[in-house]
Amino acid sequence: MTAQDKNAIALAEQADQVAKSHGHLVIIGGGEDKQNDMAILKRFVELSGGPGAKIVVITAASSVAVNMWDTYDRAFADLGVTRHSHLHLQSRHDANDDRHIRDVADADGIFMTGGDQKRLLAVIGGTALDTAMHAALKLRGACIGGTSAGASAMSGHMLAQGRAELHPEKGSVSLGAGLGFLHKVVIDQHFSERQRLSRLLSVVAQNPYLQGIGIDEDTALVVERGVGIEVVGQGAVTIVDGRTMSTNVAEIANHETPELIDVRLHLLPAGSKYALPGNSDDDASRGDGPRMPQPLLEFLENITKRNPIS
Amino acid sequence: MTAQDKNAIALAEQADQVAKSHGHLVIIGGGEDKQNDMAILKRFVELSGGPGAKIVVITAASSVAVNMWDTYDRAFADLGVTRHSHLHLQSRHDANDDRHIRDVADADGIFMTGGDQKRLLAVIGGTALDTAMHAALKLRGACIGGTSAGASAMSGHMLAQGRAELHPEKGSVSLGAGLGFLHKVVIDQHFSERQRLSRLLSVVAQNPYLQGIGIDEDTALVVERGVGIEVVGQGAVTIVDGRTMSTNVAEIANHETPELIDVRLHLLPAGSKYALPGNSDDDASRGDGPRMPQPLLEFLENITKRNPIS
Numbered sequence: 001m002t003a004q005d006k007n008a009i010a011l012a013e014q015a016d017q018v019a020k021s022h023g024h025l026v027i028i029g030g031g032e033d034k035q036n037d038m039a040i041l042k043r044f045v046e047l048s049g050g051p052g053a054k055i056v057v058i059t060a061a062s063s064v065a066v067n068m069w070d071t072y073d074r075a076f077a078d079l080g081v082t083r084h085s086h087l088h089l090q091s092r093h094d095a096n097d098d099r100h101i102r103d104v105a106d107a108d109g110i111f112m113t114g115g116d117q118k119r120l121l122a123v124i125g126g127t128a129l130d131t132a133m134h135a136a137l138k139l140r141g142a143c144i145g146g147t148s149a150g151a152s153a154m155s156g157h158m159l160a161q162g163r164a165e166l167h168p169e170k171g172s173v174s175l176g177a178g179l180g181f182l183h184k185v186v187i188d189q190h191f192s193e194r195q196r197l198s199r200l201l202s203v204v205a206q207n208p209y210l211q212g213i214g215i216d217e218d219t220a221l222v223v224e225r226g227v228g229i230e231v232v233g234q235g236a237v238t239i240v241d242g243r244t245m246s247t248n249v250a251e252i253a254n255h256e257t258p259e260l261i262d263v264r265l266h267l268l269p270a271g272s273k274y275a276l277p278g279n280s281d282d283d284a285s286r287g288d289g290p291r292m293p294q295p296l297l298e299f300l301e302n303i304t305k306r307n308p309i310s
Numbered sequence: 311m312t313a314q315d316k317n318a319i320a321l322a323e324q325a326d327q328v329a330k331s332h333g334h335l336v337i338i339g340g341g342e343d344k345q346n347d348m349a350i351l352k353r354f355v356e357l358s359g360g361p362g363a364k365i366v367v368i369t370a371a372s373s374v375a376v377n378m379w380d381t382y383d384r385a386f387a388d389l390g391v392t393r394h395s396h397l398h399l400q401s402r403h404d405a406n407d408d409r410h411i412r413d414v415a416d417a418d419g420i421f422m423t424g425g426d427q428k429r430l431l432a433v434i435g436g437t438a439l440d441t442a443m444h445a446a447l448k449l450r451g452a453c454i455g456g457t458s459a460g461a462s463a464m465s466g467h468m469l470a471q472g473r474a475e476l477h478p479e480k481g482s483v484s485l486g487a488g489l490g491f492l493h494k495v496v497i498d499q500h501f502s503e504r505q506r507l508s509r510l511l512s513v514v515a516q517n518p519y520l521q522g523i524g525i526d527e528d529t530a531l532v533v534e535r536g537v538g539i540e541v542v543g544q545g546a547v548t549i550v551d552g553r554t555m556s557t558n559v560a561e562i563a564n565h566e567t568p569e570l571i572d573v574r575l576h577l578l579p580a581g582s583k584y585a586l587p588g589n590s591d592d593d594a595s596r597g598d599g600p601r602m603p604q605p606l607l608e609f610l611e612n613i614t615k616r617n618p619i620s
Binding site: 235270 | 476477478502503505507508511526545546550556566567568569570571572573574575576577578579580582603605606
C-alpha cells in the first residue's frame with residue numbers, strides 16, 4: 001500500500017468517525033462525585049466510547065497536579081477504564097512536545113481538571129496541544145471534559161477572575177482568552193454554591209455579546225455538537241442572556257452597581273434535555289420543535305454550533 | 311353650620327389633599343440605618359410631610375413590640391419628629407378599637423416594623439384599622455412605610471414563609487393574604503444578604519401572575535402612586551418577571567427544581583428613579599418616555615396603580 005493509499009484510508013476512517021459522532025463537551029461545575037455514583041464521570045466515559053476508550057487527563061490547571069491525577073486515576077479505574085493516563089504538562093515546552101501531542105491526537109476522551117484556568121491557559125493556550133485538542137473534538141468527535149477551572153477554560157472568552165459580590169459591580173470581573181471550544185458565552189462554575197449570579201451578571205452587563213452560563217457543583221452541561229444539550233448531575237445550569245437588556249453600565253463609575261433591565265434568565269435543572277429541531281429522538285423531544293421558546297433555541301443554536309478549527 | 315355643610319367642607323378638604331399627594335409607599339428590605347445617616351427613615355418622614363407630621367408606628371409584627379417601639383421612638387426623635395406614637399396592637403380587638411382607628415385616620419405617616427408578617431396579618435388583616443390604613447393612603451395621600459415583615463405585608467399576595475434553598479423548589483414557599491396596597495406582586499426582603507433569589511423564583515415559577523420584588527437591606531423601593539418609583543439606600547431592588555416564561559413546574563413533583571426558560575430579570579440599584587411617561591421632571595427623566603423598556607414600563611404601571619379601596 002502506498003503512502004497515498006494509507007492517507008486515503010485514514011481520511012475515510014476519519015470521515016466515518018465524524019459521521020458517527022459530532023463530538024461532545026462535558027462542562028462540569030466542579031465538585032463532581034468521584035467515589036460513589038459518579039454519574040458525571042460515568043457519562044464522560046460513555047461519551048468517550050466506554051471503558052475501552054483512551055482517556056487522557058490534563059492537570060495543568062492545578063498546582064498539585066500529581067495529587068489531582070491520583071484522584072482521577074482512581075475514579076476512572078473504578079469506572080472500569082483501563083487506558084487512562086496522566087498528561088503531565090509543566091510548561092509550554094511540554095505542550096508542544098510531540099509525545100504529548102500524539103497522546104491527545106488519538107485520545108477518545110480528554111479531561112481537564114480543576115485548579116486555576118489562567119494557569120491552564122498559560123501552559124496550553126495556543127500550543128500544538130491546544131490545536132490537537134480541537135482536532136480531536138472536531139475531526140474525530142472526541143469527548144472533551146472539564147471541571148471547575150477546566151470548565152471555565154472551554155469558552156473563547158474566559159472568566160479569568162473576579163469577586164462574587166452581593167451585587168453586580170462594574171469592573172469587578174476580568175476576562176481572558178480561553179480555549180474556544182465554545183463562542184459567545186462565558187462559563188462560571190461552583191455557581192449556586194458560591195452565589196455567583198452577581199459575578200456572572202457583572203460580566204454580562206459589560207459584555208452583552210456573551211451569554212453567561214453558571215454551572216453548579218456536581219452538575220454538568222453536556223453539549224453534543226450539532227445536536228443538543230443535556231444537564232446531568234445534582235444541581236442546575238443557569239443561563240443569563242443580556243443581549244436585549246438596557247443598562248447604564250457605560251455611564252457609571254467602576255465598582256458601582258449597574259441598572260439592568262430585561263436580562264433573560266433560564267434555569268435548567270439536572271434532567272433537562274433539549275435537541276435542536278430536527279435532531280430529537282423520543283428521549284430528547286421535550287421542548288423540541290415549535291414549542292421551544294425562542295431564547296432557548298438561540299442559546300441552543302449557538303452552543304451546539306460546530307465551529308471549525310480556527 | 312349644618313352637619314351637611316361640615317361634610318361638604320370635609321369632602322372638599324379631602325379632595326384638596328388627594329390633589330396634593332397621591333400617597334407613597336416606602337417598602338424597606340429590613341436593616342435600615344436607624345442611627346447615622348438614616349437616609350431611608352428620613353425619606354419616610356419627608357414623604358409623611360416632614361418633622362411636623364403625625365407618625366404612628368405599628369409594631370404588631372414583632373414579639374418584642376415595646377423594644378421595637380423604643381428603637382423607632384429614638385430614631386424618629388433624632389430626625390426631629392415630635393408627633394410620633396406607638397400603636398401597640400396586641401389583638402384583633404385592639405385593631406378594631408375606635409381609639410386606634412382614629413390614630414390612623416389622621417396620621418400622615420404609618421410605619422410597620424419588622425417581625426413576622428403572619429403575626430402582623432393575624433392582628434390587623436381585615437380589621438377596621440386595615441381599612442383606615444387604606445383610606446389614609448388612598449384618600450388622604452398618607453405615606454405608608456414598612457420594613458422587613460412590614461414590607462412583605464404590603465402586597466395582596468404575601469410571601470408568608472419558605473426556605474431559601476440553593477435552587478428554586480416546587481412547593482417550598484407558601485403565600486398568605488397580605489394588606490393589598492399593591493397587587494400582582496410578591497415582596498421579599500433581606501434579599502441579596504440572605505441569597506433569596508431562588509426563593510423568589512420558587513414563588514414566580516408557581517405563580518407567574520405575580521412579579522417578584524426582592525429588596526436588599528438598608529434599601530427601599532419608594533412608590534409614589536400614579537407617578538413613579540425610586541430606589542433609596544445602599545443596595546438594590548431585584549425584579550423577576552415570569553409572565554412570559556416557559557416552565558415544567560406543573561409536571562414535576564414537590565421539592566423538585568423546575569425548568570424555567572425566559573424569566574425577565576431587572577436590577578435597580580439605589581439611585582434608580584423612573585417616572586411613568588408624562589410624569590417626569592428633570593430629576594426623574596432617566597429612562598422616561600419612549601426609551602423606557604417595555605417590561606419596566608409594565609412593572610411601573612402596575613406598581614404605581616392607584617387601586618381603589620376594596
